[in-house]
Amino acid sequence: MIFSIDRDVLLSQLLTVQKGLPSKTPLPILYAIKFEVNEDHLILTSSNTDVAIQVLIDVSSISIQKTGKVAIPGRYLIEIMRKITSKRVEFALIEDHLIVIKADRSEFKLRLMDVEDYPEVDFLDLDDPIVLDSQVFKNIIKETNFATAQSEKRPILTGVNFKYKDNYLYCVATDSYRLSQKNVKLRTHSKEFDIVIPNKSLDELSKILDGSTDDVELYINPNKVLFKMKNTLFQTRLLEGNYPDTMRIIPTEFPVAIPFNKEELLQAVERVSLLSPRDRETNYNIIKLNLREDHIVEMSSTNSEVGDALEEIIPSSDVIGPVIKIAFSSRYLVDALKSFSSNEILIQFAGEVKPFVIKGNLDQELLHLILPVRID
Amino acid sequence: MIFSIDRDVLLSQLLTVQKGLPSKTPLPILYAIKFEVNEDHLILTSSNTDVAIQVLIDVSSISIQKTGKVAIPGRYLIEIMRKITSKRVEFALIEDHLIVIKADRSEFKLRLMDVEDYPEVDFLDLDDPIVLDSQVFKNIIKETNFATAQSEKRPILTGVNFKYKDNYLYCVATDSYRLSQKNVKLRTHSKEFDIVIPNKSLDELSKILDGSTDDVELYINPNKVLFKMKNTLFQTRLLEGNYPDTMRIIPTEFPVAIPFNKEELLQAVERVSLLSPRDRETNYNIIKLNLREDHIVEMSSTNSEVGDALEEIIPSSDVIGPVIKIAFSSRYLVDALKSFSSNEILIQFAGEVKPFVIKGNLDQELLHLILPVRID
Numbered sequence: 001m002i003f004s005i006d007r008d009v010l011l012s013q014l015l016t017v018q019k020g021l022p023s024k025t026p027l028p029i030l031y032a033i034k035f036e037v038n039e040d041h042l043i044l045t046s047s048n049t050d051v052a053i054q055v056l057i058d059v060s061s062i063s064i065q066k067t068g069k070v071a072i073p074g075r076y077l078i079e080i081m082r083k084i085t086s087k088r089v090e091f092a093l094i095e096d097h098l099i100v101i102k103a104d105r106s107e108f109k110l111r112l113m114d115v116e117d118y119p120e121v122d123f124l125d126l127d128d129p130i131v132l133d134s135q136v137f138k139n140i141i142k143e144t145n146f147a148t149a150q151s152e153k154r155p156i157l158t159g160v161n162f163k164y165k166d167n168y169l170y171c172v173a174t175d176s177y178r179l180s181q182k183n184v185k186l187r188t189h190s191k192e193f194d195i196v197i198p199n200k201s202l203d204e205l206s207k208i209l210d211g212s213t214d215d216v217e218l219y220i221n222p223n224k225v226l227f228k229m230k231n232t233l234f235q236t237r238l239l240e241g242n243y244p245d246t247m248r249i250i251p252t253e254f255p256v257a258i259p260f261n262k263e264e265l266l267q268a269v270e271r272v273s274l275l276s277p278r279d280r281e282t283n284y285n286i287i288k289l290n291l292r293e294d295h296i297v298e299m300s301s302t303n304s305e306v307g308d309a310l311e312e313i314i315p316s317s318d319v320i321g322p323v324i325k326i327a328f329s330s331r332y333l334v335d336a337l338k339s340f341s342s343n344e345i346l347i348q349f350a351g352e353v354k355p356f357v358i359k360g361n362l363d364q365e366l367l368h369l370i371l372p373v374r375i376d
Numbered sequence: 377m378i379f380s381i382d383r384d385v386l387l388s389q390l391l392t393v394q395k396g397l398p399s400k401t402p403l404p405i406l407y408a409i410k411f412e413v414n415e416d417h418l419i420l421t422s423s424n425t426d427v428a429i430q431v432l433i434d435v436s437s438i439s440i441q442k443t444g445k446v447a448i449p450g451r452y453l454i455e456i457m458r459k460i461t462s463k464r465v466e467f468a469l470i471e472d473h474l475i476v477i478k479a480d481r482s483e484f485k486l487r488l489m490d491v492e493d494y495p496e497v498d499f500l501d502l503d504d505p506i507v508l509d510s511q512v513f514k515n516i517i518k519e520t521n522f523a524t525a526q527s528e529k530r531p532i533l534t535g536v537n538f539k540y541k542d543n544y545l546y547c548v549a550t551d552s553y554r555l556s557q558k559n560v561k562l563r564t565h566s567k568e569f570d571i572v573i574p575n576k577s578l579d580e581l582s583k584i585l586d587g588s589t590d591d592v593e594l595y596i597n598p599n600k601v602l603f604k605m606k607n608t609l610f611q612t613r614l615l616e617g618n619y620p621d622t623m624r625i626i627p628t629e630f631p632v633a634i635p636f637n638k639e640e641l642l643q644a645v646e647r648v649s650l651l652s653p654r655d656r657e658t659n660y661n662i663i664k665l666n667l668r669e670d671h672i673v674e675m676s677s678t679n680s681e682v683g684d685a686l687e688e689i690i691p692s693s694d695v696i697g698p699v700i701k702i703a704f705s706s707r708y709l710v711d712a713l714k715s716f717s718s719n720e721i722l723i724q725f726a727g728e729v730k731p732f733v734i735k736g737n738l739d740q741e742l743l744h745l746i747l748p749v750r751i752d
Contacts, residue, residue: 076651076682083647098683106647110683271459271482275452306452307474307486 001037001068001093006061007103010089011081013044013055014074016232019204020046020053021074029117032071035091037064045121046074051201052121053208054233068093071113077101080108123226123233129217130164130190134229137216138209140171141202143182143339143366148199149175159196161243172246173199178332179246179355180339183365193220196243201236208234250357250369251350256321258297260313262345262360266337268299268311273330275309276301284329286373295319301330316344326352327375333358336368377413377444377469382437383479386465387457389420389431390450392608395580396422396429397450405493408447411467413440421497422450427577428497429584430609444469447489453477456484499602499609505593506540506566510605513592514585516547517578519558519715519742524575525551535572537619548622549575554708555622555731556715559741569596572619577612584610626745627726627733632697634673636689638721638736642713644675644687649706651685652677660705662749671695677706692720702728703751709734712744 014033022030025048034045042057042064070093081089086104094100094109101108141160149157154176163170169184205227209216212229219226227234269287276285290298299311326349337345342360349356358368390409398406401424410421418433418440446469457465462480470476470485477484517536525533530552539546545560581603585592588605595602603610645663652661666674675687702725713721718736725732734744 073682079650080647083643083650085643105688106644107686108651108683109685110651111681267459267461268482271456274455274459275484275486305487306449307484309485310483312481 001035001070001091001099002065003037003042004063004088004090005042005057007081007084007087007089009057009061011078013057014078014081016055016208017044017046017053018074018078019207020048020051022048025049027119029071029113029119031074032113032115032118033074033077034069034071034115034118036069037067039064039067045118047119047121049237050198051204051234051236052123053235054121054123056231058231069115070099071115071118072099072110073113076110080110121235123228123235124221124224125217125219125226125228127219127221128190129188129219129228130169130186131188131215131217132169132184132186134209134212134214134216136184137227138206138212140169140182140184141206141209143363144171144173144180145199145202145206146335146339147173147175147178147180147368156196156239156241156243159198159239160202161194161196161246163194164190165192172243174244174246177329177371178336179249179369180336181246181250181367181369194243195220195225196239196241197225197236198239205234205236208232249355250367251354254321254348254350254357256291256319256324256349257346258291258315258319258349259317259344259346260297261316262337262340262343264316265313265345266334268313269330269333269337272299272301272309272311273334275303275306276330277303284331286327286375287330288325288327288375291319291321291324293323321349324349324352326356326372328356328370328372332370336370339368340366377411377446377467377475378441379413379418380439380464380466381418381433383457383460383463383465385433385437387454389433390454390457392431392584393420393422393429394450394454395584396424396427398424401425403495405447405489405495407450408489408491408494409450409453410445410447410491410494412445413443415440415443421494423495423497425613426574427580427610427612428499429611430497430499432607434607445491446475447491447494448475448486449489452486456486497611499611500597500600501593501595501602501604503595503597504566505564505595505604506545506562507564507591507593508545508560508562510585510588510590510592512560513603514582514588516545516558516560517582517585519739520547520549520556521575521578521582522711522715523549523551523554523556523744532572532615532617532619535574535615536578537570537572537622539570540566541568548619550620550622553705553747554712555625555745556712557622557626557743557745570619571596571601572615572617573601573612574615581610581612584608625731626743627730630697630724630726630733632667632695632700632725633722634667634691634695634725635693635720635722636673637692638713638716638719640692641689641721642710644689645706645709645713648675648677648685648687649710651679651682652706653679660707662703662751663706664701664703664751667695667700669699697725700725700728702732702748704732704746704748708746712746715744716742 036043040059045054084103090102092100097112161172171182214230217228272287273285287301297313301309340360342362344361355369412419416435421430460479466478468476473488537548547558590606593604648663649661663677673689677685716736718738720737731745
């Protein structure tokens, strides 16, 4: 195996496959990145128990003298490529388990792992895919993934539920205290599916989609889903089990609706949270919202040890409905607000002990729901 | 106590006194910042077992209705000031232990600590000070403090030794594996002193000196030193004990001298260190330097598990002396190189098992010394 390659291209592709390296594994071969040098391209593969990633580097940035395949320790290779400043890097297999990497006046000899030990990774693209714009999918992740459960108490809630039916993709995440829901109309047809993708896989995928303008194709397989992008494959396992039916917890009637300027509300909530006591269950700060008779909204927190905070916010336009008092974890509202593109948002209340719903005027088909907490 | 104050000025002064708040203390009153509102100025004080800090805010940014003094919980107050966006903030003591802070439509009520419990802090400025430019002193810290010991095995080495004699300030730091020494000629006379300032205090002081263009006056007291700047006092305890005589370990004759471009050397050292094994005692990476007959310098590392790295560096001008091979912790060389302003540096070798010395052409009276390690 002998080839030379553009350093910037290699580094950027290594940083993509890096997201498939395990942080800890009983199978040390997975610490390696698999290099397959073919006649006119190079394929890099990484995999762990959750995801598998493959990228293709074509002949425009690589010149190949001799084909072959090797397994190179991933983290060392990436550190070396980061620190190298020359434009071009040469790779040559000199012994069975030794590769030489040359760049200007630098020379590294890396001990290889046995490439025959590298487990076969199947990237399955048998079915008709659904097709989305990269940035649309990245946005779905941003709008829902934060609302998944972080604890493993109910494992199914640690992923985002994607349901496809009649050209619509329905995406839902909930940790049972709050819920985020986004619906997207698609250009393409496909057969129905109902899957749950782990939140960590979506985090990694989101970074890979950064800056991409291409389409992404989703191939749904029984236990996994493959995301196919230009020159990049990203495959993740799915969570097993049935996702709860969340439609029934979203209220349908809202006697109170208050419009806010998002930034103003966000800043007020963050200030009020500074002193607020923490919820025993979630460790999040509890704050109170109080719509007064004069249609000014008070946000407040009371902490017997530290002190009190009070903010007055003037709704950005007409308020609908009677006065209301409700308490909730400020963190949930902050997370929800930050996911909106809109600067005008509307909070709809179904009652003082019922979940409330947040929408943005520019964020079509995006809804966040937060459960209140009972206070004295 | 009633006053209003410019928010930006207060925040910036709070961030200075914050450096005197303890991270943990058996004396909870020290978590407070002491506010003393006088007729025409406000004084803020913080203190812990190592340092005490006091700042003065004058009438140009504060308007005082009623004088008084209080102890306000420091971290909460700073968080609030960070999040407030209004230009002006009002403070009013409404009960014995409650202060109201108002800014636009925000209102905070903070429970106070008993200001009478706040320990008296003496800032002693009895003696003739020595006077330095702030940035000169900040530079001394940058050039020496990193070489102090981090472990408490020999407590005296966890500080920088400042010795004053005949208008010269001699500054030395060593962790017994490497040493940094800077000499500065002063404008002012003073009586002789020989003190050791804790490295953590110097770190905090360095941040406070950031961007300052004023002079700083040093008042040396038996157990502490006071740094007096415009409107800011910073006092730190001194380390007790005799600082070792370091002059005798600096070689005086150097048969080999190699000039380098600093950036080139730094990058090569960082790359070679990526694979190098770690020293058992210090956990730092050991690398080898080899001056060849042809006057090219090889830097290399060998790691039986991972692989080898080799860099060739061409000295930036004429080399003096015969071939030499020497091994050392790369981290020490990286630290030393980063402290130089010069881009041309000179490494002088006294022998393969003797300390070597690094100097920069633009860094007058600055010297770094590194002990080699024995290798096979």
